Amino acid sequence: MIERLFKVNTEEYMLPGNRACQGCGLSLAYRYALKALRENTILTIPASCLTVLHGLYPTTSVAIPCLNCTFASTAASASGIVAGLSALNRSGITVVAVAGDGGTYDIGIQALSGAAERGTDFIFVCYDNEGYMNTGTQRSSATPMGALTTTTPLLTKQQNKKDMLKIMEAHDLPYLATTSPSYPIDLYDKFVKAKRIKGSRYLQISAPCPPGWGYPPKDTVKIGRLAVETGMVVLCEIEDGKFRLTGRSRSLAERGNRLPVSNYVERQGRFRKISEEQLSNLQRWVDNKWNEYLRRAEGS
């Protein structure tokens, strides 16, 4: 592992002094993602915490060119950049769209599905903090069951999280992967791989968010690890249809020592009103997904 760390790009593309909150999981992940993507990259991002992190024109905390687009149009914006580069005969530049779960699972899904169906040569990255965090923690279709948000203030969210990976996999993409900033080498390697592959690639980052999830900023890495240890988040990749568990999720599968979901839930204020029934529903949902992943991993 130490030897592997020395192979990580030492350039920094996230400059000191960005405007994300203390302990932001997105900013940890983004630093490693940009190191893997390197200079010959153009970003496009919609309204989100990431826009705030990038900063206000004419200053920015990110040393990679970036186009701000409207909420629904992230993947369409990327398609336009790809077409523009092609018209100018510019090759060797990776176009990367990055959006939150609101901008991916909900508002950006139509443009994303269109670009993926056309096989647009780009990477779409969803950082999933499980809510509309920039505007004050509203519920999204990525919010897990039992979480409190400002639009589910009394009864918590009643529905399970949408399976966006499955939706994107149905587009027959050459590469899809899930990542977490608590496992930076796994994340870095997947971004390096995605950059080498052609066609539409989809990467999902589980991005813990201290104010939205209700835990102290110092615990972001711990919370991200617990998400994986309990199976709430599963680290995997799908390359040309071949499914693989990676990193910590693979070793959990081999050793069979996954933790109960309650270990994850009890550390976050957003779950303070989860009922016993919801907690057992959540555990059942995680168990079913996990078993499905195990079957796929065994069959591949």
Ligand SMILES: Cc1ncc(C[n+]2csc(CCOP(=O)(O)OP(=O)(O)O)c2C)c(N)n1
């Ligand atoms: C069409 C449109 N609707 C609403 C907004 C207001 N808005 C700006 S950022 C944001 C939340 C974005 O949520 P998400 O995509 O999950 O990213 P996060 O804020 O969590 O980083 C909203 C609702 C907007 N800018 N444009």
Ligand code: SF4
């Ligand atoms: S609200 Fe959450 S996702 Fe947004 S900048 Fe703060 S910690 Fe990061």
